[in-house]
Amino acid sequence: MSVNTAVDPALPIFALADCNSFYASCERVFRPDLASTPIVVLSNNDGCVIARSYDAKPFVKMGAPYFQIKDTLRRHGIVAFSSNYALYGQLSERVMTIIESMVCDSEIYSIDEIFCTLTGMPGDLTEFGRKIRAKVLKHTGIPVGVGIAHTKTLAKLANHTAKRLQSQTGGVVDLCDPFKRDWVLRNTAVEEVWGIGRRMSAHMQALGIRTAMDLATADPVLLGRKFSVVLEKTIRELAGTSCLALEDAAPSKQEICCSRMFGVRLETIEPIKEAVATYVQRASEKLRAQHSLCKKIRVSIRTGMFNPDEARYANGVLVELPYPTNDVRLITKAATQAVERLFRPGFRYSKAEVLLMDLRQPGEFTDDLFAHTQPAAADKVMNVLDEINNRWGRGTLRAAAVPAAPAWAMRRELMSQSYTTRLDQLWTVNAN
Template sequence: MIGIVDCNSFYVSCERLFRPDLNDRPVGVLSNNDGCVIALSNELKALGITMGTPAHFLRDQVMHEGVTLFSSNYELYGDISQRVQAVLEEFSAGIDPYSIDECWVDFSGFSADQLEQHAHELRRRVKQYTGIPVSIGVAPTRTLAKVANRAAKKNASYEGVCVLYPNSPRAVELLQHFDLGDIWGIGRRLDEKLRQLGINTAWDLRRQNAKELRRRFSVTLERTVLELQETPAIEMMGMDFARERIMTSRSFGQLTEDKSEVRGAIRQHAQRSAEKLRKQGSLCRAVLVFLRTNPHRHDLDQYNPSQIIELDHATDDSRDIVAASMRVLERIYTTGFQYKKAGVMLMDIGDRSVEQLSLLDSARSDIERARSGRLMGVMDELNEKMGRNTVRLGSAATGAAWQLRCANRSPRFTTRWDEIPMAKL
């Protein structure tokens, strides 16, 4: 049996941890640059607000209905997520993180009479140890566990936990009333095509011939059908699998044509990409840099350049990657444009353990690689312990246009000493 643990309204729950006065009040969290709502409390949903609502549409609700809006505080959310995962790992046979607010949990070894009780106890411990409410769905396959999790979250009678045993009447009933479009992995276009065939519910899809659907659609749909039929067919790669490309990009807080500010953004993105590269134990041989203007500003000239540069040798050294990114920026940057976004992508990524050396490499090259590895290791260790960007290449550009707007960000209570919550007597 496999379970999926989903944190309820995770971003909102994190904000409420240190603001209990917001319990039972409408709360929302905004996207990067405070653009639109990306997380809503049940109280905010009850006001008719939906995901993606632009923030400026909510001014009246903020003033007259007591709505509280927060800027995204990803540093806080990431730390709380790790704490939730630590509890799950301690009280289960193993975990497989799926996203910042979801985690697969191995429930192997529990008998039928123990399983539901253990899931309820696990939910209670997560709430006690972290303060985050969760919903748990358990089933023989991941797709069915997703169905169970949705039921646990939507139906109060389950008290946050739904277990679908193989061939159980509960599983049949849920699937018969489970809308096709709510199935994990069924997108809008596929949903429309299947409905034309008379397939409208999860139960309808379960009764189909998996091989026939593979022939007509894809192997992905075949696996979904097998999973609904209680045959495991989907294996997760986990959060630490080696990515073939690493992208770091972000929209600016405001438009800018200042080259030094664009350079600062590229420098930061290049360093962050290099950190991700080292974390997965890889090296890259090429770097892509791109710039974007705002496509929605028809009154402004548009310019969206990008260019790839090959590196002299495979590397994970931030200095090499930043230097290469700066060379590309010099080639593609053009004055007279208002830039909205910039990014860096690392390409041609390979495993560090099977690095292919050049015939020109020498003993000196080995020494330089060893020094580079030690230096980058110290940088990563300091940034891990003391906070991101404690050690970086180049100076910090406080207030630069490319930095995110976050006018309503809460303190980073759990990761910054200078923002730790204070108790007043």
């Protein structure tokens, strides 16, 4: 069975460019000697696998604890890296800038994905997709796959097919052709469809919906009533009706969280305060970046929860700030005082979390006429703080409670150099 086989030239056309094994590809950019070597990237504190190159996937499962797979990595010649988020962020920005320069409109969907509109673009769209791949690879060293279709959901599916069958597709798949679209729908499992997770996939299987084509030809209204309007839109998009437009800008976050495991267990209060102050600094940077103010914060600390030989403790406290603010000094003071309320001696703490809550734009808080507001002087100080750190690097100027090189910092024993953000770690080329 085919869905909407007639091709309307007025239909919108979307493209999704997605970097292949992005974290692993970033590590290979400055290590050409690893071009044919399997790579995995580890989570904070070198805990578990969060990214794998294609040639590492047959041997390592996503989420596998690093300490359990060291022998497997050694046996198969797989190289492990600690996560280097500064490097990944820099390369992501370069990739997105290149692609944005080639299209009229775009939406950055994640650190390694960008939707573009190709509506009205003349010429062979598959060839244009190859030009995107070639330009990004030439200027960044990052390989990308490109999926093209009349809806964002189909473009996502086309991109998945482009990478799954890269040797046949060359990394570009155009599903504007109804024949190609139907072939992909018939040969794609329903769990591979964008937005169909493991739980929803189980429901679909129970209804006899096993492929993307089964879902595309299902009744969208009936399944929408049974599950959600999101599923209804997914079905319509698979059938060729565009329901999701490009977003001009990502909506402001309603909550901002900064949470990290410590590199070592902490038994005294002072280093925990330092950690919380450090997390407040990062969270407040994000808060000011979206031009928001915060009225409440939640601070929590806990011990390790999986060692039967260690005493367990976890607790959190909600703190109301005196007025809506993005002043890191005020938030830090409130957060470190909260740690004093939470800390209990005799435990070995492994993690802290700072959650900024009740976020709104300036002018959206409706307090009474005599309520305190953030002083204008604080706005000026925060602007200077951000300008200095944006120019000279994060942490150049920071609160006194934030140490430069804390002993409790998360472990990154396998981290690559900061090739793009530190002058003393620039890439060097051997003339020999």
